[in-house]
Each structure stands twice: as C-alpha cells, then as structure tokens.
Amino acid sequence: MGSDFLEYMKEVSSDFLEAVGKSSKPIRIIGNIDADGITSTSIICKALSRRDIRYVVSVVKQVNSELLDALKREEYDVIVFADLATAYLETLSKEFDKDIFVLDHHYPEIEEKIIGKVRQINPHLFNVDGTKEISAAGISYFFAKSIDECNKDMAHLALVGAIGDMQEDCGFVGMNQVILDDALEGDSVEIKDTLRLFGVQTKPLHKVLEYSTNPFIPGVTGSERGAIKFVEEAGIELYDKARNVRRLVNLSKQELAKLVTAIEIKKASGSMAESTVGPVFLLKDEDDDSLKKDLREFSTLLNSCGRMGWPSLGIGVCMGDSSTSDKANDLLREYRKEMIDALNWYYDNKGTPKVIEKKGYVIILAGSNIRDTIIGTLASLLAKSKVYPDGTIIMSTAYTLDGHIKVSLRITDGFSQGTDLRIIIKDLVDCGGGYGGGHKLAAGASVPQEKEDLMIREAISSLGKYVGNKSVAAE
C-alpha cells in the first residue's frame, strides 16, 4: 500500500541528506499552525536533532508573499515546508535558488515531482488519498523513517496529526493504518473501546460533559450545572464513597451504558455527532491524567497551542519538553472556553441574518465575535454534528486582525462523494480578491473585509448553483 510513495520517499530523503551535507547553514523549516502542521514540524525537527543537524523553525498560518519575501532574504540553503506550500511550487522554483522540500498532502496543482530545485513530496502523485489515508504528519513520519529507522518511535505523533486533520473515523485507513501498526508494534500505543468524549481519561465525569463540544449537548455543554443535572438524571452517582468526584474510567459497564443511552436520547433530539462509543488510542507511557494520554486529546492540545498563538509550545509538547506542559494545559482550557463561546454564539444567532440557512447550505457571518483561527473548527464541528441534513455545505466566516475575512467551507457527511469545495472558494476569490485553497472536503479563503457584501452575494450565488447542480446530478 503506497509502496511507490515510500520508494520515492527513500530517494527524496537521500537527496535531502545530500543537500544538508553541502550546506554549512542550519536547515530552515516552515510548518503549518494546526495540529497536523505542528506534529509534522516536530517529527522533522527531532529527526534532524538526532543526526546533530541544526535547524531554524517557524510555524505560520499560511504561505503568502510576505513570508516568501522574508525567506528569500534569509541565508539558508535548504528549506523544508511541512503541511503547506503546495500552491506555491512554481513561485518557489522560479524565485528561489535553494534546495526546497515540500512535504504536503494538499491537492497538487503540478504533477511533477521535481520542479527545478524544488521537490514535491505529495501522496496524491502516487494515487494515495491525502484527505483520508495520510496527513502531512504521516508524510513527515515516513520521510523521517527513511532518514533513520529509529524515527519509527514517532509513529504516535503522525497519528495525532492525522486525527487533527480528521482522518480518524473510528479507526484509520490506508497508510495511516500502516502507521498505527508501527505504533502498536513499537508498543507505544494501545487501543480501548469506550466513550469517545473529550477528557475521558483526565476529567471529572461532569466536566467531560461540560467540555464536550463534539458532540455539543444543548444545556449541558458549557454549563457545569447542566452537566451535573444530566449525570444525576441519568442515574449515575457523581461522587464515590470517599466523596471524590468520579471520572469516566471509574464507571461500571452498566453505568457507562446508562450514560451512553442518555447521550443517545439527546442525539435523537437534534444535536449529535459521530459515534459515541468506539476506539480510543492511548499512549502507554503517559500517566492517566496527562493530556497526551489520549491521542485525540493530544491533537486538541496542539490545536489549542496553535490557535491561541503559541505553536512553539506545541512543538515543545511533541518533543517531550516537560516544562511546556502546564502552559499548554492552560491554553487548552482557554481554547475550549472559546470553542464553547463560539458554539453558543452560533446557537444564539441561528435564525438571525448572521446565520443564513438555505436549502443545501449555511453561511455563518461571525465578524469579530469568533476568533479567525477558531471559525474553521466551528464549521467542522457543525459539519460533524446533526444540526443540518447530510450533504449540507457549511460556510463560516470571521474577521482577521489584518483586515481580512477568514472563510472556511465544510460539508456534512453523506453526499460528500464527488464534492469539491475548492470550486466555491475559487468563485469567492475570483470575485472578492484575496487567496484560497485547501482540500475537496475542507477548503478556505482569505478575502478583504471591504469586499464582504460582494463576497456574501457571490457565496449565495455560487453555493446555490453548486447545490442545484449536485441535486440534478444525484437524480
């Protein structure tokens, strides 16, 4: 599976080591700010450290002309991009006289693997699906493993990255499954079947429910009192005999079943997400109360580091720097609070002009009410929840500090086959200016704020047309 890709990876990694050998300067690494980008970057950094190769890292929200100008002025001979830059391959090959390695799984615009001094390391070129079967962290993992087999001990980080990009759906497929097998073989990860809620390992029972954004449980998420009431009404004791607050891991099988039923009832009443019960991936060496214990929580921890403006902290967490964990935990708490605030803002504004709901699509205009780095996550959560029918496109927008509007497009499950949200992004950018791109099922753009009215009109027309064509095709 993906054996051509792995074969190519070996070639590229030896090209990389050759380029490194020729340069007397540190290696320049540029990574994306989300969990997949942070794990990719960390894997590459650690692989280089292990060979005593020096490096300089930046983690960024996106590649743009300012970043490219800055990189051009730098002295470094070798640049590695992780989880971004696919859309800039031509610019990089034309304007840079450096050895550049682009490890990315965004859909390639150029079929070539080598463009001048630029190497494109992208699974799509080998018929490996970069939306479901491998993320940038997985690519970085196999790249690191080609450099040295000892890097196999970072398989769990590659899984954390894949989870961050929503490539885990009650298990892994394709090359991600190969990575999971590596992790199981290395005895670093174990799998348990249990409730797939945030904080299962670490938090008091009612806190797990209070902090649950996926699923979002109305009246429970974001409300401590609501969560306590929910637990009590489900007939489950909140405290043990010694008056300690109980955790999910302390529940008996029967109690767990009661809780699942209570949540399933909520699910029937409207707002519920993916499977409540399923596999949870746990790091064997982490303590039960560690936020790195559960790979899905680990991924959220990294996301919160990036989205709250502290990506380097996330790299510290991945590389096992224990001094970073307290601060990272604080950030996670803030992040979850903002996420809940964002969901509450959405529910409060549903049915107003700020949430435009049409047949087949929804447009959320959050303005300055939701942070631009969080708006995409909100769209993802809504796409995974049952708020809207299958196949509904969710477009969410929020202002950035630099005068743009961050646009995120997602689609709920179901008719996602054959969907390509980048078509809509292209319409928006063509009309409003700015830039955009992404994956078929998760795309985004950045449009100037003064073009907001124009963009909304274009969005309504483009989405309307797209949804119309799809339903015709489906008949």
Ligand SMILES: [Mn+2]
């Ligand atoms: Mn990614």
